[in-house]
Amino acid sequence: MAQPGPRAQHRPPQSLSSTLQLALLAVVGLAVVVAVPLFLTSSTLAWFESTPFFGTHTSHSMSSIKNVAVAGGTGALGTPIVEDLIKSGFNVTLLTREGSTSKAPAGVAAVKAVDYKSVESIKAALAGQHAVVSVLGSLAAGEQTPLVDAAAATSSVIRFIPSEFGVNTRKTPGTAIGGILGAKTGLVDHLTAITKTNKTLKWTGISNGHFFDWGLVYGSLGIDAKSKTVTVYDSGNEKFGASNLPYVARAVTKVLQQAGTADDKTANKYIEIAGFTPTQNEIKAALEKISGTEWATAKAKTADVQKDAEAKLAQGDYSVFGALLSVWQFADGAGHAPDLSSPESGNQLLGLEPESIEPALSAWWSKQ
Numbered sequence: 001m002a003q004p005g006p007r008a009q010h011r012p013p014q015s016l017s018s019t020l021q022l023a024l025l026a027v028v029g030l031a032v033v034v035a036v037p038l039f040l041t042s043s044t045l046a047w048f049e050s051t052p053f054f055g056t057h058t059s060h061s062m063s064s065i066k067n068v069a070v071a072g073g074t075g076a077l078g079t080p081i082v083e084d085l086i087k088s089g090f091n092v093t094l095l096t097r098e099g100s101t102s103k104a105p106a107g108v109a110a111v112k113a114v115d116y117k118s119v120e121s122i123k124a125a126l127a128g129q130h131a132v133v134s135v136l137g138s139l140a141a142g143e144q145t146p147l148v149d150a151a152a153a154t155s156s157v158i159r160f161i162p163s164e165f166g167v168n169t170r171k172t173p174g175t176a177i178g179g180i181l182g183a184k185t186g187l188v189d190h191l192t193a194i195t196k197t198n199k200t201l202k203w204t205g206i207s208n209g210h211f212f213d214w215g216l217v218y219g220s221l222g223i224d225a226k227s228k229t230v231t232v233y234d235s236g237n238e239k240f241g242a243s244n245l246p247y248v249a250r251a252v253t254k255v256l257q258q259a260g261t262a263d264d265k266t267a268n269k270y271i272e273i274a275g276f277t278p279t280q281n282e283i284k285a286a287l288e289k290i291s292g293t294e295w296a297t298a299k300a301k302t303a304d305v306q307k308d309a310e311a312k313l314a315q316g317d318y319s320v321f322g323a324l325l326s327v328w329q330f331a332d333g334a335g336h337a338p339d340l341s342s343p344e345s346g347n348q349l350l351g352l353e354p355e356s357i358e359p360a361l362s363a364w365w366s367k368q
């Protein structure tokens, strides 16, 4: 019987070896296809994010911002904002007026005195910063333009939060209260224009309604502890937006945690947030429950308040802001309370849970 030649003898083992090799290649290929993305989404991405190149401007789920400059971080709202940012792991540099005697909150990385009228002075102080939060007081609202221009002149600042933090000034132009808020509106217009051409800088405006805890202390909510009286405008059933100061601070932190990531929902946007949207009657009822006694009501008609305030404003009396604000918030049918469940509300965009009005009322009442 003829023996198979050497080639014929080796054919079957060779063919088995090729099949095995192909199978092995397929297994290895599959493993690479599956494992590499898994590897990239965990440890490798964490490493990329820690590098200076990828760490600043890429879109990923971790915060792009590490260093935050806060202007006016010594004030009523600025202090809780600085505290919340530091607690959340940001490095905070405080910008302060030259010669200011304000006390810096504990834990800031640096305090830099600046000339708010000089873009060059501010730009030098912003070296290495990734975000600027302006919490300058109302009287300084018109002095924020050089701050914006300095932020836009850097290559590192990717987010600017202007000193809004009150009523939604996108809705006030053409109204009496809008006449007083013109500097704020003008600054947001300036930010909108400048960020159309500037590819690095984006902005977020935050309207938070009335400072609730602050308003109890400063009497801007029409609540008088001594006489146990609440001034109730119109029916007292209009909902209005209000937030405690730490809640506003949380919103600022959340904006900066999202900024520059794939989750960034507030770039070049003006958002409305609120800790709660109570009516005046609900506040009065909560006060009666907490204090265990009845409170008196002082009635006010918003039509009269508005007329009187407008007459005074025409004479250049800007002290009527509080009266106009009460009308803006409390007038029947005003409709200025944000809808906290709307997908476009700041609360939803930032994942902020609403609060109850009672803790702030109880804390304030316990000090009376």
Ligand SMILES: NC(=O)c1ccc[n+]([C@@H]2O[C@H](COP(=O)([O-])OP(=O)(O)OC[C@H]3O[C@@H](n4cnc5c(N)ncnc54)[C@H](OP(=O)(O)O)[C@@H]3O)[C@@H](O)[C@H]2O)c1
Pocket: 071, 072, 073, 074, 075, 076, 077, 078, 095, 096, 097, 100, 101, 102, 116, 135, 136, 137, 138, 139, 140, 143, 163, 164, 165, 166, 167, 208, 209, 210, 211, 212, 214, 215
């Ligand atoms: N929604 C509300 O109910 C409500 C109530 C009050 C205020 N707000 C708003 O919240 C924001 C912050 O107000 P705030 O009451 O927290 O501010 P604030 O305490 O009056 O002032 C904040 C900081 O701004 C700096 N500053 C003050 N006057 C200035 C001036 N003329 N020029 C430059 N800097 C000045 C000071 O910092 P340095 O000394 O360190 O320079 C001060 O500590 C403002 O936009 C304001 O309109 C809202």
